[in-house]
Amino acid sequence: SVTRFAMAQREIGLALGEPPTTKGYPPSVLSLLPQLMERTGKEEGKGTITAFFTVLVDGDDMSDPIADQSRSILDGHIVLSRELTDFGIYPPINIQNSASRVMSDIISPEHKLWARKFKRLNSLLKENEVLLRIGAYQKGSDKELDEAISKKEFMQKFLGQNPEESFEFNQTLE
Missing domain, CATH: 1.20.1270.330 (Substrate Binding Domain Of Dnak; Chain:A; Domain 2)
Structure with a gap:
């Protein structure tokens, strides 16, 4: 669950004094999402990992920063x-x-x-x-x-x- 990952990182970031940005997420959340998601995929000589990430949004709000960032990184949704x-x-x-x-x-x-x-x-x-x-x-x-x-x-x-x-x-x- 990308949502749970982001919420946990939000708590860590805020506890460490990071400033909240869009919807209360600190910058570390949005910088960690590509690292998490790009670990899956094809790596030369090491094979391919397929992943199904879930992103929950409040009230079908597709402009949620986590949903928006995920769509921009992943090959499909x-x-x-x-x-x-x-x-x-x-x-x-x-x-x-x-x-x-x-x-x-x-x-x-x-x-x-x-x-x-x-x-x-x-x-x-x-x-x-x-x-x-x-x-x-x-x-x-x-x-x-x-x-x-x-x-x-x-x-x-x-x-x-x-x-x-x-x-x-x-x-x-x-």
Whole structure:
């Protein structure tokens, strides 16, 4: 837990007289995060370490200094959403706020196009959610939004799955 690490270092730093900065974190916290996170990864002749770091934020505040610093250091991040949990969608991954810097290196160009399109259609649905709920959207006004609406059920099923379900990587492209 990066959050617990940062909180412990905050207490140490403050006890040693460091001045508090953003959200009460002393400078030592933000300087130690890269050291912690960059210990994982590939080291010539010594192998690779993969790590899953967790960062908890108050009230989904993604501008929290620990979350912000972590996103800037790591190769990717998966953002979980309380809102999706409330709708019973598991895993509650917010694809709009999640990212991978290495995705392009490990997928085909076709897969990349599909992923971008999926994310775009999902964004359109989110942006126009209020219009759709109150019935103010006129079909035919926006072809791309019409496509998103027609694929909404499929996209929701794709994003959520039961714990008993598992899919091979290639199945996600079908």
